[in-house]
Amino acid sequence: MKIPTYKTEQLKCWNKAKEIRNDFYKNYANAHENGGLRWAGGAWSFGAIPAGLGDDIYPITGEPYGASIAFDKELSLRCLEAVEKRGYARDLCSYMRNYWGSVILDEYAFGGKFPKPDFIWQDHICCSHAKWYQVASELEGGIPTFCIDVAVGPYTEVTDNRIEYVVNQMHDGIEWLEKTTGRKYDDEKLIEAVHNECRSTSVWAEICELNKAVPAPLDEKSMFSLYVLGTLEKHSKKVADFYEELLDEVKYRVENQIAAVKHERCRLMSDTQPPWGFLKVFRYLEKFGAVSVGSLYTFGLIGVWEVKEDGSWGPRTTPKQKGIKIENRDQALRILTDWNLSKPEWQHFYSPHLKSDMMTRIAKEWKLNGIMLHYNRGCEGLSIGIAENRLALIDEGYPVMTFEGNMGDEREFDEAQTGSRIDSFMETLGLEMIE
Amino acid sequence: MVDQFRDWEQNRHTYAKAWKEKTGGKVVGYFCTYVPEEILYAANILPVRILGGHEPQDVSEAHIFGMFCPFCRDCLAQGLKGKYDYLDGIMIAQSCLHIRQAYTSWIKHIPLDFQYYLPMPNNVQSPHAVTFLTGELKAFKAALEKWLGKEIGNEDIHAGIKLMNESRRLMHQLYEYKKKENPLISGEETMEIAISQQLVDKKEHIQVLIQLLEKLKTGSGAKNTGTRLMLLGSENDDIQFVQMVESVDGTIVIEDHCIGTRYFWNNVEEVSSDPLSLIAKRYVERPACPSKDWMDRSRVDHIIKLAKDYDVKGAIVIQQKFCDPHELDIPAITKELNNAGIKTLFLEFDVTVPIGQFKIRVEAFLEMLQEEDLFV
Numbered sequence: 001m002k003i004p005t006y007k008t009e010q011l012k013c014w015n016k017a018k019e020i021r022n023d024f025y026k027n028y029a030n031a032h033e034n035g036g037l038r039w040a041g042g043a044w045s046f047g048a049i050p051a052g053l054g055d056d057i058y059p060i061t062g063e064p065y066g067a068s069i070a071f072d073k074e075l076s077l078r079c080l081e082a083v084e085k086r087g088y089a090r091d092l093c094s095y096m097r098n099y100w101g102s103v104i105l106d107e108y109a110f111g112g113k114f115p116k117p118d119f120i121w122q123d124h125i126c127c128s129h130a131k132w133y134q135v136a137s138e139l140e141g142g143i144p145t146f147c148i149d150v151a152v153g154p155y156t157e158v159t160d161n162r163i164e165y166v167v168n169q170m171h172d173g174i175e176w177l178e179k180t181t182g183r184k185y186d187d188e189k190l191i192e193a194v195h196n197e198c199r200s201t202s203v204w205a206e207i208c209e210l211n212k213a214v215p216a217p218l219d220e221k222s223m224f225s226l227y228v229l230g231t232l233e234k235h236s237k238k239v240a241d242f243y244e245e246l247l248d249e250v251k252y253r254v255e256n257q258i259a260a261v262k263h264e265r266c267r268l269m270s271d272t273q274p275p276w277g278f279l280k281v282f283r284y285l286e287k288f289g290a291v292s293v294g295s296l297y298t299f300g301l302i303g304v305w306e307v308k309e310d311g312s313w314g315p316r317t318t319p320k321q322k323g324i325k326i327e328n329r330d331q332a333l334r335i336l337t338d339w340n341l342s343k344p345e346w347q348h349f350y351s352p353h354l355k356s357d358m359m360t361r362i363a364k365e366w367k368l369n370g371i372m373l374h375y376n377r378g379c380e381g382l383s384i385g386i387a388e389n390r391l392a393l394i395d396e397g398y399p400v401m402t403f404e405g406n407m408g409d410e411r412e413f414d415e416a417q418t419g420s421r422i423d424s425f426m427e428t429l430g431l432e433m434i435e
Numbered sequence: 436m437v438d439q440f441r442d443w444e445q446n447r448h449t450y451a452k453a454w455k456e457k458t459g460g461k462v463v464g465y466f467c468t469y470v471p472e473e474i475l476y477a478a479n480i481l482p483v484r485i486l487g488g489h490e491p492q493d494v495s496e497a498h499i500f501g502m503f504c505p506f507c508r509d510c511l512a513q514g515l516k517g518k519y520d521y522l523d524g525i526m527i528a529q530s531c532l533h534i535r536q537a538y539t540s541w542i543k544h545i546p547l548d549f550q551y552y553l554p555m556p557n558n559v560q561s562p563h564a565v566t567f568l569t570g571e572l573k574a575f576k577a578a579l580e581k582w583l584g585k586e587i588g589n590e591d592i593h594a595g596i597k598l599m600n601e602s603r604r605l606m607h608q609l610y611e612y613k614k615k616e617n618p619l620i621s622g623e624e625t626m627e628i629a630i631s632q633q634l635v636d637k638k639e640h641i642q643v644l645i646q647l648l649e650k651l652k653t654g655s656g657a658k659n660t661g662t663r664l665m666l667l668g669s670e671n672d673d674i675q676f677v678q679m680v681e682s683v684d685g686t687i688v689i690e691d692h693c694i695g696t697r698y699f700w701n702n703v704e705e706v707s708s709d710p711l712s713l714i715a716k717r718y719v720e721r722p723a724c725p726s727k728d729w730m731d732r733s734r735v736d737h738i739i740k741l742a743k744d745y746d747v748k749g750a751i752v753i754q755q756k757f758c759d760p761h762e763l764d765i766p767a768i769t770k771e772l773n774n775a776g777i778k779t780l781f782l783e784f785d786v787t788v789p790i791g792q793f794k795i796r797v798e799a800f801l802e803m804l805q806e807e808d809l810f811v
């Protein structure tokens with residue numbers, strides 16, 4: 001097989017992404033210094049809603065925080081063991097256990113003591129979501145907590161009754177926020193945050209869509225550091241603006257055939273969160289000229305998509321792009337609900353077959369040669385139905401490799417075995433290591 | 436005394452096939468006890484809960500990743516092995532992520548005429564849960580009507596409510612006998628009754644249960660003199676385990692399982708208003724599955740009250756391996772039981788349980804509880 005060679009260069013906005021992430025954790029910790037408030041909740045929680053309390057409301061989202069801890073193996077191990085000592089099972093969500101451990105040890109992964117949130121603002125689609133913060137609140141001696149149930153079925157079957165249920169909880173949530181914080185709620189700030197969320201999650205999808213190009217302008221390992229901003233503050237202007245800047249840079253890379261991987265000759269996708277302490281497995285692929293161009297996880301955890309007129313997958317058209325003017329709170333909440341219910345990574349909670357269809361679509365449109373599924377013991381929510389996904393992709397004729405691991409508990413990842421599996425997979429794809 | 440119930444439990448598939456032949460009716464298999472059987476009975480359908488076979492199997496591995504609970508994998512295995520080949524339909528009410536995989540694999544690999552995913556709300560403590568569920572029950576009723584080609588009237592639904600209420604009321608009567616000193620009904624016998632309640636036509640179950648209650652009223656039956664125990668935790672229909680506990684001088688007088696009290700504890704109000712909203716209210720307010728017990732922990736007070744009402748000396752906390760919802764509740768519940776002076780033994784269950792090892796642990800637990808009595 002002829003080995004292609006492409007131009008490659010580092011992303012220009014890389015450092016800016018790092019800066020936004022660092023500021024996020026710093027701002028959360030320092031929120032009280034200037035009279036601001038801190039809230040904790042999941043990466044999927046409706047962050048646009050607390051934004052209506054003011055510009056000095058700083059969140060910490062549990063999953064990316066748990067992943068940050070996982071990246072620090074020494075701290076992670078201490079966190080996990082602290083949780084086990086409290087009687088919690090070690091097969092529970094490893095992000096959650098890392099987070100709880102940080103609370104129990106009273107150690108913030110970014111220095112100092114764990115900054116106690118003023119309130120908890122969560123949503124619930126996975127069995128662990130609400131319970132995560134039920135326990136977190138107990139560990140902290142009681143924190144006011146509000147949680148919105150969004151498990152109302154797949155978007156293909158959405159009804160007024162289902163939208164109404166979510167929207168009604170949101171309205172209650174706003175009353176609760178006012179009561180809990182003593183602040184008056186500003187609907188204009190909510191409307192702005194909803195627009196920003198739609199913009200950031202649609203633009204992220206557009207960035208991922210550009211990876212259909214050969215060579216791929218982005219590799220998944222780099223995308224992990226970029227999509228994460230949407231898991232921190234998808235409703236913020238800062239993140240939405242950054243994604244627009246990134247979009248321009250990725251467009252430039254496509255136009256100029258700037259590749260993420262110099263010798264790209266094999267295109268793969270992964271699935272579920274990676275084992276965060278072992279991202280080097282993605283670099284190992286590059287030695288064979290293989291690039292993971294993304295996954296339903298990196299594309300659809302925060303990215304919001306729609307089927308375009310030509311039948312292909314692309315970014316969902318935002319309300320603003322459709323010329324919709326959001327006039328009031330209720331309309332903003334309805335748009336926020338509808339937008340989020342269409343999120344790709346929410347669909348498989350009801351049916352792995354919906355996920356298999358999306359994965360097959362990615363495999364075709366992103367021109368893949370094979371698929372690596374991470375059977376992730378750390379996350380029941382994203383591993384649900386993964387065995388059925390494997391069967392469906394094999395039925396579609398794609399070579400599929402699986403490897404077991406854990407996104408946030410390094411004790412459950414076997415690096416040597418995964419390396420051997422990759423070697424075998426590359427061999428079946430007819431790829432030898434490039435000297 | 437419970438021969439008929441035992442026969443039903445052991446020969447569940449033979450029973451269902453015979454029921455179909457006798458009545459010409461349809462049978463719907465269901466996962467999770469949040470399924471509103473009232474509506475199925477209103478449509479003259481026999482609801483049958485899908486349960487595991489408690490035998491090692493090798494057919495579900497390709498369909499459900501091994502980090503999910505053995506119960507969901509065992510349930511799917513029963514379907515893949517053709518044990519439920521008489522079903523006309525299959526449905527689930529939304530509960531944990533584990534069991535829904537048995538459903539989603541089932542509908543792909545064992546397709547049936549009717550399939551339904553009922554999005555039972557998780558936020559049962561929200562003031563909007565009943566309204567939401569009422570809307571979903573309307574949609575479910577409409578789907579059933581479309582499948583059956585006939586309307587299900589309000590009077591049919593009221594009849595379904597009445598039947599289910601009667602079945603649940605009689606179970607309460609049975610459990611009253613378990614409050615007594617040296618109860619005349621054992622934990623194993625109770626479990627046979629509770630499992631069969633989810634398998635056979637409620638009309639038949641009611642008749643036999645009435646006869647049993649008559650016998651108990653007269654005081655007939657062997658006394659169970661063992662140490663009074665509570666069982667709680669994940670789904671549990673492991674009769675062999677309960678038999679073992681009772682063979683070493685324990686008596687299970689109460690449990691908090693979805694086979695048993697969580698299934699029958701509360702009734703639908705029988706008043707003349709919209710029956711679907713009454714059913715919705717019942718399911719929202721029933722003793723919660725841990726996957727729905729948030730933000731307040733309603734299960735803790737309920738379990739402590741059960742333990743006190745039934746005068747238990749100890750509690751065996753069981754958990755299906757990998758059962759996240761229970762794993763998230765067990766530390767809090769264990770702590771409160773211990774604070775209330777009730778000692779606990781934790782055991783992790785799989786499709787089959789290591790009965791010898793568990794026997795040693797249960798014996799040690801009972802010895803510990805009995806010693807306490809000795810020195811009081």
